[in-house]
Amino acid sequence: MCYTIAELHDEAGYVKHHIQKIAAFFLAMENFAAALKKAGHNVLHMNLDDTETFKDTTTLIDHLIKQYGVQNFEYQRPDEYRLTISLSSIQFEQTHCVDTEHFLLPFEEIPQHFKANKAHRMEAFYRKMRKRYGYLLNDREEPLGGQWNFDQDNRKALSKEDLTAIPEPITFQNSVQSILTRLKRHGIQTMGTIDETKIQLPVSRTQARKQLAYFCQSLLHHFGDFQDAMTCQSPHSVFLYHSGLSFALNTKMISPKEVIETAIKQLHSNLDNLSQVEGFVRQILGWREFVRGIYWANMPDYQNKNVLQHSASMPHYFWDGDTQMNCMKHALSHSLSHGYAHHIERLMVIGNFCLLTGINPNEVDNWYLGVYADAIEWVQLPNTRGMSQFADGGLLASKPYISSGQYINKMSDYCQSCTYKVKEKVGPKACPFNSLYWHFLDTHKDRFQSNPRLKFAYTNWNKRSTQEKSALRKQAVFYKESLGQL
Ligand code: FAD
Ligand code: SF4
Numbered sequence: 001m002c003y004t005i006a007e008l009h010d011e012a013g014y015v016k017h018h019i020q021k022i023a024a025f026f027l028a029m030e031n032f033a034a035a036l037k038k039a040g041h042n043v044l045h046m047n048l049d050d051t052e053t054f055k056d057t058t059t060l061i062d063h064l065i066k067q068y069g070v071q072n073f074e075y076q077r078p079d080e081y082r083l084t085i086s087l088s089s090i091q092f093e094q095t096h097c098v099d100t101e102h103f104l105l106p107f108e109e110i111p112q113h114f115k116a117n118k119a120h121r122m123e124a125f126y127r128k129m130r131k132r133y134g135y136l137l138n139d140r141e142e143p144l145g146g147q148w149n150f151d152q153d154n155r156k157a158l159s160k161e162d163l164t165a166i167p168e169p170i171t172f173q174n175s176v177q178s179i180l181t182r183l184k185r186h187g188i189q190t191m192g193t194i195d196e197t198k199i200q201l202p203v204s205r206t207q208a209r210k211q212l213a214y215f216c217q218s219l220l221h222h223f224g225d226f227q228d229a230m231t232c233q234s235p236h237s238v239f240l241y242h243s244g245l246s247f248a249l250n251t252k253m254i255s256p257k258e259v260i261e262t263a264i265k266q267l268h269s270n271l272d273n274l275s276q277v278e279g280f281v282r283q284i285l286g287w288r289e290f291v292r293g294i295y296w297a298n299m300p301d302y303q304n305k306n307v308l309q310h311s312a313s314m315p316h317y318f319w320d321g322d323t324q325m326n327c328m329k330h331a332l333s334h335s336l337s338h339g340y341a342h343h344i345e346r347l348m349v350i351g352n353f354c355l356l357t358g359i360n361p362n363e364v365d366n367w368y369l370g371v372y373a374d375a376i377e378w379v380q381l382p383n384t385r386g387m388s389q390f391a392d393g394g395l396l397a398s399k400p401y402i403s404s405g406q407y408i409n410k411m412s413d414y415c416q417s418c419t420y421k422v423k424e425k426v427g428p429k430a431c432p433f434n435s436l437y438w439h440f441l442d443t444h445k446d447r448f449q450s451n452p453r454l455k456f457a458y459t460n461w462n463k464r465s466t467q468e469k470s471a472l473r474k475q476a477v478f479y480k481e482s483l484g485q486l
Helices: 009-013 019-038 057-067 081-088 107-113 122-133 160-165 177-185 205-222 246-250 256-269 271-298 326-338 343-357 361-371 377-388 405-411 432-443 452-463 466-481
Strands: 002-006 042-046 073-076 095-098
Touching: 002 019, 019 042, 019 177, 057 081, 081 377, 107 271, 122 271, 205 246, 205 256, 205 271, 256 271, 271 377, 326 343, 343 361, 343 377, 343 405, 343 432, 361 377, 405 432, 432 452, 432 466
Parallel strands: 002 042, 073 095
Antiparallel strands: none
């Protein structure tokens, strides 16, 4: 038996990826090949030089089958629709697809939980998964602490004292010089920036386990508390109390089961941490598995959904970070310089801005798929098109995730040093998120005004005078027409 691991031109180029993302993937592949060899396996590890003449993945595999007189070809089930279609087109009789162990819900059970074009809600799915795996349950199989979800206890902003206590994130010094030279030689187009010599992401199983241990020891006790917080006043403002484990999880260096069970073990030493641990488990056992179900139930149609018919183009600052909106500047610069931004920056700053300004979801998808090191279509697409852009009409979320500057001001210190004034709704210095928020609600009132979760917002809008409404509309239209100058 021989394992084949290959750097592929079509995979490196189907979207413009962040340079750190490609470098980290290639380095993780090198490390995996080395680990397999050390364990006594035969490995064929091909780099971009070796695969240059093959136009795509299947052409390479067809060639290898012939070259080595392969009797039996096995591959691990890809997580993406695109690759699944491509690999299933291989015309070789002795081909077997093997399931992956890196999700908790077996692939063949997805249709029992998720139906195409039907709205599903994460909370119901999450409770089923908690019961199925017995995570955080008491002896009577009820939720530990009497609640399934401690979200209401979490979501705190960071006070001045909290800022000084944020721990330094764990990083790794992985040399990538030879990979960067190779990418340059082959003219692979990338986005974002990289330190010329090293990347800090975990790129081996050992490093992934160190990252998990560090998270459990130093960060988990405040994970839920500061999950939604944002700051520009700490040297550690990129990761805060987040685990940074998504790249390791999505590249299968560590399994979700191991991550969840290691986090739950922390509870034995301190039951006070239940709300923090539950919050973390919910992200992986709940959200991560849930978005995968939505993806597979709805592909390939999902990638074309655009119920709000948004068509605007992304402004330049998505690539250069050069904007006066302080929240966007920080969230974009985290993304461009680290290939990472935490969930609330992705959802309530960048995603919120794209939704309020009506950016075409195809452009939003391509940007998100490229910029984040953890971005693989099965997880990026439902998060972007569904959760963040509501382009699926509510298959994943019960309401659009939108907010005015008020929410960003509550959860961050960004507004304190912004050119725009968060308290102002109209005028030259008015925070763009304010008028854009009301304009979005006004524009889409036929779709959303009867949504119970938006009742309060529409009551508020309807109370405004005709002049006030007209001024807000005018301001929002002005901002939409001058997107590139914000
Ligand atoms: P933590 O905050 O420490 O959370 C722990 C883990 O929970 C994560 O590592 C991740 O595996 C899982 N998780 C949390 N939220 C989600 C979610 N909504 N969907 C799936 N898994 C989740 N996540 C990706 O892995 N890849 C993506 O391409 C991606 N794109 C996103 C795009 C948008 C618009 C939004 C709103 C979210 C996206 N997410 C994506 C989900 C989430 O933002 C990231 O998983 C998280 O920020 C990764 O950082 P972390 O490991 O520090 O996460
Ligand atoms: Fe962002 Fe508005 Fe606050 Fe500026 S004032 S940081 S644009 S929310």
